[in-house]
Amino acid sequence: MEIIFENVSLSFPDKTIFSSLNINLSPGKIIQVVGENGSGKSTFLNLAAHLIRPTSGKVMAFCGKKELNGEAYRKKIAMLSPNMQLYDNLTAKENLKFFSKLRGESLDCNEIAKLWERVGLREENVRHKYAGKLSTGMSQRVKFAVFLAAKADVWILDEPSANLDDKGRSMIIKETKKATQNGALALWATNDERERNAADEIIDLSNIDRVS
Numbered sequence: 001m002e003i004i005f006e007n008v009s010l011s012f013p014d015k016t017i018f019s020s021l022n023i024n025l026s027p028g029k030i031i032q033v034v035g036e037n038g039s040g041k042s043t044f045l046n047l048a049a050h051l052i053r054p055t056s057g058k059v060m061a062f063c064g065k066k067e068l069n070g071e072a073y074r075k076k077i078a079m080l081s082p083n084m085q086l087y088d089n090l091t092a093k094e095n096l097k098f099f100s101k102l103r104g105e106s107l108d109c110n111e112i113a114k115l116w117e118r119v120g121l122r123e124e125n126v127r128h129k130y131a132g133k134l135s136t137g138m139s140q141r142v143k144f145a146v147f148l149a150a151k152a153d154v155w156i157l158d159e160p161s162a163n164l165d166d167k168g169r170s171m172i173i174k175e176t177k178k179a180t181q182n183g184a185l186a187l188w189a190t191n192d193e194r195e196r197n198a199a200d201e202i203i204d205l206s207n208i209d210r211v212s
């Protein structure tokens with residue numbers, strides 16, 4: 001998958017965030033979006049995910065020469081964002097199964113066990129805890145398991161290591177690298193230095209032209 005920003009401008013009523021932005025995001029790479037708080041990192045990710053539309057210009061997604069839109073595109077992407085909420089009254093495992101079902105997939109016991117292993121949730125009792133009773137770092141790991149279960153071609157990660165310890169951060173970097181080596185496109189928003197070292201490309205929003 002390739003994502004192309006063509007002459008993208010985006011203004012909120014009180015502020016212009018992007019003006020005539022032209023960027024190509026190629027598969028097989030980790031692309032890191034950096035910039036100070038409020039510079040537009042999450043907005044950039046939301047545009048790439050087609051969650052919001054630009055005021056003018058286009059954000060296009062191509063699979064080879066075929067342009068994908070709507071449901072066909074949504075099936076290709078997974079997003080990990082601070083806005084994602086687990087259901088407090090479902091256990092970690094129930095949340096994982098529920099969100100996968102929403103994407104039309106049924107996870108079997110083996111797949112679930114592998115996902116817990118990959119995100120480092122090794123203790124059986126944690127998997128059966130209500131999400132509302134998990135620590136924030138554990139909850140972030142469950143969200144990442146939901147994310148991984150999508151087996152997406154486009155990884156969109158907003159502050160993926162928020163609330164994670166060093167092992168958790170390394171796990172996210174390792175998984176993202178592996179996915180891009182297998183051809184995925186990963187786009188992550190973070191100002192973290194360790195993630196910056198793992199990135200193949202950096203898009204710095206601190207210094208972009210915002211004059212429309």
Ligand SMILES: Nc1ncnc2c1ncn2[C@@H]1O[C@H](COP(=O)(O)OP(=O)(O)OP(=O)(O)O)[C@@H](O)[C@H]1O
Binds near residue numbers: 013017035038041044
């Ligand atoms: N739906 C919206 N309506 C109006 N303004 C918005 C909306 N979403 C974002 N903004 C504004 O756009 C700007 C960019 O916000 P965004 O969340 O993309 O920044 P960010 O770089 O992700 O910041 P942070 O580092 O704090 O996560 C901010 O000034 C924000 O207030």
Ligand SMILES: [Mg+2]
Binds near residue numbers: 042
């Ligand atoms: Mg943000």
